[in-house]
Amino acid sequence: MTANFSFQRLAKCSQTHARVGIFSTPHGVVETPRFMPVGTLASVKTLTPSQLKDTGAQMILSNTYHLHLQPGEDIVAGSGGLHKFMGWDGPILTDSGGFQVFSLSKMRKVTEEGVTFRSPHDGKIIELTPERSIEIQNILGADVIMAFDECPSHISTYEEVEAATARTYRWLERCILSHKRLDQALFGIVQGGIYLDLRSQAVVDLEKFDLHGYAIGGVSVGEEPDMIRKIVQDTAPLLPVNKPRYLMGVGTYKEMIMAIASGMDIFDCVIPTRWARHGTAMVKGERWNLKNAQFRRDFSPIDADCPCYTCQNFTRAYLSHLVRSQEILAYTLLSIHNITELIQFTQKVRNSILNDHFTKQFAQWLN
Amino acid sequence: MTANFSFQRLAKCSQTHARVGIFSTPHGVVETPRFMPVGTLASVKTLTPSQLKDTGAQMILSNTYHLHLQPGEDIVAGSGGLHKFMGWDGPILTDSGGFQVFSLSKMRKVTEEGVTFRSPHDGKIIELTPERSIEIQNILGADVIMAFDECPSHISTYEEVEAATARTYRWLERCILSHKRLDQALFGIVQGGIYLDLRSQAVVDLEKFDLHGYAIGGVSVGEEPDMIRKIVQDTAPLLPVNKPRYLMGVGTYKEMIMAIASGMDIFDCVIPTRWARHGTAMVKGERWNLKNAQFRRDFSPIDADCPCYTCQNFTRAYLSHLVRSQEILAYTLLSIHNITELIQFTQKVRNSILNDHFTKQFAQWLN
Numbered sequence: 001m002t003a004n005f006s007f008q009r010l011a012k013c014s015q016t017h018a019r020v021g022i023f024s025t026p027h028g029v030v031e032t033p034r035f036m037p038v039g040t041l042a043s044v045k046t047l048t049p050s051q052l053k054d055t056g057a058q059m060i061l062s063n064t065y066h067l068h069l070q071p072g073e074d075i076v077a078g079s080g081g082l083h084k085f086m087g088w089d090g091p092i093l094t095d096s097g098g099f100q101v102f103s104l105s106k107m108r109k110v111t112e113e114g115v116t117f118r119s120p121h122d123g124k125i126i127e128l129t130p131e132r133s134i135e136i137q138n139i140l141g142a143d144v145i146m147a148f149d150e151c152p153s154h155i156s157t158y159e160e161v162e163a164a165t166a167r168t169y170r171w172l173e174r175c176i177l178s179h180k181r182l183d184q185a186l187f188g189i190v191q192g193g194i195y196l197d198l199r200s201q202a203v204v205d206l207e208k209f210d211l212h213g214y215a216i217g218g219v220s221v222g223e224e225p226d227m228i229r230k231i232v233q234d235t236a237p238l239l240p241v242n243k244p245r246y247l248m249g250v251g252t253y254k255e256m257i258m259a260i261a262s263g264m265d266i267f268d269c270v271i272p273t274r275w276a277r278h279g280t281a282m283v284k285g286e287r288w289n290l291k292n293a294q295f296r297r298d299f300s301p302i303d304a305d306c307p308c309y310t311c312q313n314f315t316r317a318y319l320s321h322l323v324r325s326q327e328i329l330a331y332t333l334l335s336i337h338n339i340t341e342l343i344q345f346t347q348k349v350r351n352s353i354l355n356d357h358f359t360k361q362f363a364q365w366l367n
Numbered sequence: 368m369t370a371n372f373s374f375q376r377l378a379k380c381s382q383t384h385a386r387v388g389i390f391s392t393p394h395g396v397v398e399t400p401r402f403m404p405v406g407t408l409a410s411v412k413t414l415t416p417s418q419l420k421d422t423g424a425q426m427i428l429s430n431t432y433h434l435h436l437q438p439g440e441d442i443v444a445g446s447g448g449l450h451k452f453m454g455w456d457g458p459i460l461t462d463s464g465g466f467q468v469f470s471l472s473k474m475r476k477v478t479e480e481g482v483t484f485r486s487p488h489d490g491k492i493i494e495l496t497p498e499r500s501i502e503i504q505n506i507l508g509a510d511v512i513m514a515f516d517e518c519p520s521h522i523s524t525y526e527e528v529e530a531a532t533a534r535t536y537r538w539l540e541r542c543i544l545s546h547k548r549l550d551q552a553l554f555g556i557v558q559g560g561i562y563l564d565l566r567s568q569a570v571v572d573l574e575k576f577d578l579h580g581y582a583i584g585g586v587s588v589g590e591e592p593d594m595i596r597k598i599v600q601d602t603a604p605l606l607p608v609n610k611p612r613y614l615m616g617v618g619t620y621k622e623m624i625m626a627i628a629s630g631m632d633i634f635d636c637v638i639p640t641r642w643a644r645h646g647t648a649m650v651k652g653e654r655w656n657l658k659n660a661q662f663r664r665d666f667s668p669i670d671a672d673c674p675c676y677t678c679q680n681f682t683r684a685y686l687s688h689l690v691r692s693q694e695i696l697a698y699t700l701l702s703i704h705n706i707t708e709l710i711q712f713t714q715k716v717r718n719s720i721l722n723d724h725f726t727k728q729f730a731q732w733l734n
Binding site for chain 2: 075
């Protein structure tokens with residue numbers, strides 16, 4: 001742990017593993033628990049950095065896989081790094097590309113060395129190894145970088161997942177050796193599929209290294225909610241208490257509450273911006289399609305309790321009109337609201353833990 | 368002229384008809400000459416009102432035809448009028464729908480009474496008359512409303528244009544009789560196609576009414592630049608000097624300078640936002656396609672002299688990346704720049720007239 005990073009636990013729930021912390025990075029703090037908006041291609045879709053700041057966003061996520069393909073890390077570096085490139089002066093986390101290589105790319109070949117795949121842009125063969133992923137992330141310059149991991153498919157056998165988890169550990173060693181920047185925190189990723197023994201072994205292995213933080217990966221895609229719950233409930237409490245814990249790709253009310261109760265701290269998910277582009281507002285855990293006839297003449301804001309620019313200035317009728325007209329402004333205004341909604345939610349959870357009201361206040365989501 | 372509106376001429380160019388004015392409306396002033404951004408469907412495409420305000424926008428334009436079809440004027444009225452509906456507290460102008468009925472609608476039938484056409488939304492027959500257009504505009508509640516006119520096609524014969532111009536005059540009388548709100552200024556529209564005698568007769572006819580302002584219509588579509596120039600140069604100086612003059616649908620550097628030299632005051636055009644959505648930046652009268660390879664590694668702002676949010680915070684390389692990635696943020700950032708560019712341009716022209724440097728400073732555009 002270098003002086004550039006610290007994680008302080010400020011409070012703990014008396015009945016669950018839920019906790020409140022402050023994670024300090026070179027570009028500012030992350031008050032945990034906290035939702036992180038996703039800016040895959042160095043843009044949180046439809047939002048300017050100024051609009052994003054107003055949602056309460058602290059750390060945001062960007063994608064190594066996507067940025068390597070377009071514009072390429074050299075162009076980001078030429079701009080002075082990812083923060084300057086995209087105009088975001090707060091903390092940034094880049095994932096390693098592992099998940100995307102395994103979920104998005106075609107013609108994939110995995111060896112002990114790494115993964116080769118065809119670029120979806122120009123068909124060129126691209127090789128991503130632990131060393132190369134870390135090198136790219138060092139060049140991009142995010143505050144938090146992620147280890148390059150092998151993500152087994154959710155239909156893999158026990159033996160396949162076991163082999164992938166063991167390889168992820170060997171790859172982590174290579175990631176640590178190739179990581180060059182003290183102003184970037186490297187987080188390890190717990191894999192292990194649906195097999196709780198593999199997950200706990202992965203935690204034991206990861207803890208051999210004094211990493212800046214730990215993530216649980218491979219739970220967001222293809223798994224049943226009950227299985228996600230079981231994995232997180234079993235795995236999270238095993239992680240070091242004095243380090244930030246990141247649950248990758250999860251961001252619904254129910255999943256976040258469950259994960260927070262298990263001791264997780266940070267979350268990311270594309271749904272607030274993706275749903276916004278489908279004309280959907282997130283309201284207190286519900287989804288509202290603004291195109292529905294009931295909103296056409298509804299002159300109230302989406303959520304009168306919401307402090308966001310959208311709710312302070314526009315009616316459901318106006319948003320419904322914009323969605324019906326396929327006006328881009330609809331997607332911007334709904335993205336502002338949806339991200340604010342999730343960040344406000346994690347802030348309320350945080351306050352409830354500080355006051356030790358967590359299990360009472362969020363009882364409806366805990367069961 | 369009611370107390371709600373006034374137009375003051377503050378200065379005049381010593382060598383041309385160019386002039387500087389202040390047009391006061393119930394929602395604020397318009398410092399002329401000035402470019403007006405277009406918000407067809409109660410949204411200046413991709414921009415929040417807050418971003419729009421930062422471009423220097425004063426009066427914006429919205430479309431009666433489009434708003435009547437979607438969401439319908441009753442829903443706008445239910446929100447407390449167009450200003451509240453779209454969250455814009457500055458001046459708004461609505462056009463009458465005349466131009467759109469004649470340029471966009473199918474199955475059109477024109478009689479002395481008005482125009483009937485099929486709704487492109489649901490195929491229903493819609494009738495738009497002078498009375499109905501004014502009624503809708505009274506309900507929408509813009510500061511400036513436009514007379515309902517017959518726009519002859521640019522391939523019409525002299526006799527057809529003559530008949531349309533005469534009908535536009537008769538329709539203006541009906542517009543004036545049906546206009547009910549003192550807090551809205553009704554502008555008349557000079558038609559007459561490419562026939563200068565019809566244009567001057569139209570001016571004489573319009574001046575019989577003490578309207579709040581006068582527009583030149585029917586010059587933006589299908590005409591040669593030389594013909595537009597000739598029409599504006601011949602017609603503008605005939606208009607009353609003590610009223611604002613609006614050249615409809617025109618917004619390039621060259622056309623605006625020519626029109627300002629002829630004594631026109633306000634302008635609107637969809638190109639800054641439309642080009643933005645095509646990845647094109649407007650820079651000092653040029654068009655730059657940000658997708659071009661030359662911008663990929665160009666770490667300077669679009670225009671170092673431009674005060675807009677985009678130029679103050681982002682490089683051409685970042686914008687090129689966003690355009691290549693089809694990120695919606697590209698269209699927002701380019702719309703901010705392009706609108707700022709045109710408004711800044713009209714502001715510079717305004718200052719040059721105040722200092723009587725207009726013909727010298729803008730000589731390159733005057734010839």
